[in-house]
Amino acid sequence: MNTKFNFLNRDIVSIRGFSREEIDYILEVAKSIEPLAEKGSDMLRGKVLAELFFEPSTRTMLSFQTAMYKLGGNVIGFAEPGVSSVWKGETLADTVRVVEKYSDIIVLRHPLEGSARFAAEYAQVPVINAGSGAEEHPTQALLDLYTILKAKGKIDGLNIALMGDLRYGRTVHSLAYALSLYNVKLNMVSPDLLRMRNEVLQDIRSRIDVTEYRDIEEILPELDVLYVTRIQKERFPDLGEYEKVRGTFAVNLKLLKSAKDDLIVLHPLPRLDEIAVEVDATPFAKYFEQARNGVVTRMALLALILGAIKNE
Numbered sequence: 001m002n003t004k005f006n007f008l009n010r011d012i013v014s015i016r017g018f019s020r021e022e023i024d025y026i027l028e029v030a031k032s033i034e035p036l037a038e039k040g041s042d043m044l045r046g047k048v049l050a051e052l053f054f055e056p057s058t059r060t061m062l063s064f065q066t067a068m069y070k071l072g073g074n075v076i077g078f079a080e081p082g083v084s085s086v087w088k089g090e091t092l093a094d095t096v097r098v099v100e101k102y103s104d105i106i107v108l109r110h111p112l113e114g115s116a117r118f119a120a121e122y123a124q125v126p127v128i129n130a131g132s133g134a135e136e137h138p139t140q141a142l143l144d145l146y147t148i149l150k151a152k153g154k155i156d157g158l159n160i161a162l163m164g165d166l167r168y169g170r171t172v173h174s175l176a177y178a179l180s181l182y183n184v185k186l187n188m189v190s191p192d193l194l195r196m197r198n199e200v201l202q203d204i205r206s207r208i209d210v211t212e213y214r215d216i217e218e219i220l221p222e223l224d225v226l227y228v229t230r231i232q233k234e235r236f237p238d239l240g241e242y243e244k245v246r247g248t249f250a251v252n253l254k255l256l257k258s259a260k261d262d263l264i265v266l267h268p269l270p271r272l273d274e275i276a277v278e279v280d281a282t283p284f285a286k287y288f289e290q291a292r293n294g295v296v297t298r299m300a301l302l303a304l305i306l307g308a309i310k311n312e
């Protein structure tokens with residue numbers, strides 16, 4: 001940890017704001033902070049995190065809360081804008097300008113793309129994007145990388161597939177950007193309707209090779225990591241289009257017969273029917289551990305942004 005990075009008061013709007021060295025450093029801090037996820041600490045005592053969740057969430061919201069509590073800090077916020085003044089017509093800009101008076105850091109989830117950047121421009125305190133529409137979910141990408149690193153001991157050299165809703169799924173956008181900073185073989189698996197957005201493909205193809213497939217069977221035997229996502233029904237402008245692709249994917253024991261023994265299967269969760277429950281008890285399944293890794297990764301981020309851990 002020789003290089004000096006400055007995370008103090010930094011916004012996390014997009015994973016594209018990070019260099020590979022910075023991401024590696026965050027993952028190192030996450031590893032070193034692991035024991036505190038059990039023991040707890042008071043390094044953020046007196047600090048307040050505000051959660052503004054304009055969309056449903058289980059893991060992201062609760063893992064940020066857990067991370068803050070484990071480090072001795074406090075949490076305020078809402079998960080149901082209907083009970084806040086947003087319902088009365090308050091703008092996001094005003095909500096942010098008020099909430100920053102109560103808090104040291106804001107975590108925002110919002111259905112609109114660009115919402116996190118907008119909030120970060122208004123807020124004097126750092127803003128973490130916990131999901132901006134179909135655009136990005138940068139902290140999920142960090143915990144995904146942490147999970148891969150923990151399971152495989154490395155990221156470079158791996159053969160990785162992202163499968164599912166690559167068009168509307170924000171986690172795969174952030175993860176694809178992040179993985180393109182590493183020396184990986186990246187495969188995109190989806191029906192045509194759910195192909196990875198062109199802007200993301202163009203960007204990552206300037207750094208690494210990407211191959212697109214319609215069927216997972218074609219590449220499954222070579223994979224080290226299979227990252228599966230839910231089809232994001234709520235983001236389809238036309239439900240008729242959703243009906244055409246629903247149930248397209250089924251990761252089950254029969255399919256996994258052709259996989260390498262040490263393949264890991266990841267999923268940001270919630271899952272619907274894209275991974276059969278029978279997979280849960282196999283060594284392939286790393287998705288619940290992935291959720292747990294979200295706490296550790298977010299502890300590292302909060303400690304860095306709020307200045308409790310410094311790299312000097």
Ligand code: NCD
Pocket residue numbers: 059060131137140170171229230232268269270
């Ligand atoms: C995802 C999200 O909200 O983007 N969930 C999460 O944060 N772990 C994935 C999803 O909703 O499918």
